[in-house]
Amino acid sequence: MNWRRHKDKFWALLTLFPSLALVGVFVYGFIGRTFFVSITDWGKGAALAENPTINVIGLGNYGQLFTGFLNARFRQSLVNAAFYSVLIIVGAIIVGLFLAILLDRQPAGESFFRTIFLYPMSLSFIVTGTIWRWLLSPGGGINRLPTFIGLPPLRFRWLSSEGSILTFNWQNLPFITGGIVAFVILTLAYRSWKSGQEKRAASMAGAALILVLWIAFGRGFTPKILPYPEEHGLNLATLGIILAAVWQYSGYTMAMFLAGLRGVSTDLREAAELDGANQFQYYTRVAIPMVKPVVLSAVIIMAHISLKMFSLIFAMTGPDNAETGHPAVLMYLKSFRANNFAVGAAIAVVLFLMASLFIVPYLVSAYRERRA
């Protein structure tokens, strides 16, 4: 018996070995390699030599990216990436949920509309980007829509406006993060106070107070990291790109929500109707709370898609438009146009860490669920 089990294990390992080896080399090996490149200076000017001289310089490339005054573009790209992610996730989920509710009520031609809404997902980002670049050009497409009902055309430059909103000084980023953390802690403290854990609430409030004090008085003591104030924010030129991405993926989230809504048992719906709930109440009080797990999956999937914006941005505004930049675009430019492989690798590692911020918690929870 024992031998037999070992034999099974042996065969299992043997059949798994090729894929394990390939994944080990081509995924984890290359991740490690990229990290190594990011802590070197990779031949400096002579990056393309046959045998470039490589010196390990530690985390200098990362320091330069976050605080070097030449790398303002990286920081703007990072801020952009955050706004891209948040707005695309929120946009795709709201639009997708709305479409799913419409289809859940089984209108005539439901399967036809389902296909129509889902169809954009099958396009590649390059195609979406090209179509939307035309639609969003300053003198045509979307901007001409109002003229069909006799209004003057819109003048908004979807992809090239220079304005930005929600701007903040990069110098203040530690304080802004501190403020957000203090707010979160305070909310948690309030919740524990309400649920009767007064001691816990008090210590949390204390921590929040320290943070607030630091924000209020710490500014004078914190050394300036940048010689010039550097404003970053939500660039209006990114709105066009966000619009295109939401258009492409809201059909996908719609399909996820529709599956969730169809999974809600008809008994529940009938019970709600018997209790006198109207359609609006049914969805807000019964159906949507039931599909909460779908929201989590949708967030995870949309989050990592929103980090793969390279081709969409490249097609819509080109590589040189820093207003709509993304770390992925900058990584390409640094590595393959400026021949600065080490800095390019450092940006790649930052992107990788951002992606794992979304993926790792998801994997952990999925793994726990399976064990339970």
Place this chain on the structure above:
Amino acid sequence: MLSNKRIILTLIAVLTVGLLATSLTAVATSHGDSEEHLSGKLEIFHWWAGSEGPAINALMDYFKEEHPDVEVINAAVTGGSGINAKAVLKTRLLGGNPPDNFQIHAGRELIGTWVTADRMADLTSLYKEQGWMDKFPQNIIDRVSTEEGIWSVPLTIHRSNVMWYVPDKLDEWGIEVPKTWDEFLEVAPQIQENGVVPLSVGTNWTARHLWESIALAELGPEKWRAMWDGEASVWTSDAMLESWKTMDEVLQYVNEDASSLSWQQATDMLINGEAAFNIMGDWAAGYMATVKNLTPKTGFGWAASPGTEGEFMWLSDSFGLPKGAPHRENAMAWLKLVGSQKGSDVFNPKKGSISPRLDSDISKYNEYSQSAANDFRNDTLVGSMRHGVVANEGFMNDMATVMEQFLKNRNPEQAMMMMEAIAKQNGII
């Protein structure tokens, strides 16, 4: 068991045959290369297509006439100023598969990327053998050389510091072509009153192009050369700061939608009477003459950009020889043609550029090019930063960020500091 053995035997047999075949081909190619009479292949890597395609085809046809047994492979990768071609070239050289010859902007763009990486062959002996040392202007030879050698053969010359306008429109508005930036700033409000944009600009790179014209006016050719030769004091001099201040003042008078316009669209504003002036390289002359069918001098006019009269800021497409080029003999024959007076005069009139040679036949060129060729021979020559003569690729890429920042906050002092920093970072000072 028997079948296993057979499989192994077959494998060995296949491998041996494969190895033999590869070594045989290798022998065959090396044999072909060593022959005196030119035959075999010649792969020419470049980014000329569209309206510039006929020029390179004419030059290739000329080469085929001279060497009928050579099979010329036209490896064009399209995309403005080589944006795609340069990426493909990098993968090919890094992958150990260099073309026989490739187009590259003459100067630091080549030297900073490929010569420092030890990937190029020295062409000094070719220059000496062909007697080119006094056929090209000294400034050009200086810029394509380092102490270790000469690295490419220039084929074209374009001028960066040109101000374009439409003569009839200027008469209509009653304004003269400004000779200095101060004159421009004086006349600009007057132009604006007519509802016309005084100066049209396009995307980021055209703003950098504009800056180099302004900087040349503020610094003068001596300091401009010195700063690229590593003279650190120029980078933080008053004249440098002045160039950014002037840039800031000039930017008050440009079109609002600059960042979404290509250089052609910026030129179109001029032709349509929406803008009075435009600073662009003289490929704009080719665009206006051939695409827009305008006559030089009457349809469009030109002058040196304000404050740079008598100075010629040049850039050049050239060909270099990578180490390990598979058909070296043929590549050398191609370079000889590229550097010759004949080759130059076959190619340039069709492309709308002028010849880098001092003895080219001016009568073959159109009216704009003739005037440019005269200036080229008489003016003080300085190399262009934006187009890779004096700045390496790393600097050019970082400069885009500096300009982006400047267009956003218009802080001349910060721009100057950033320029100094990227010059240090990219090994210029």
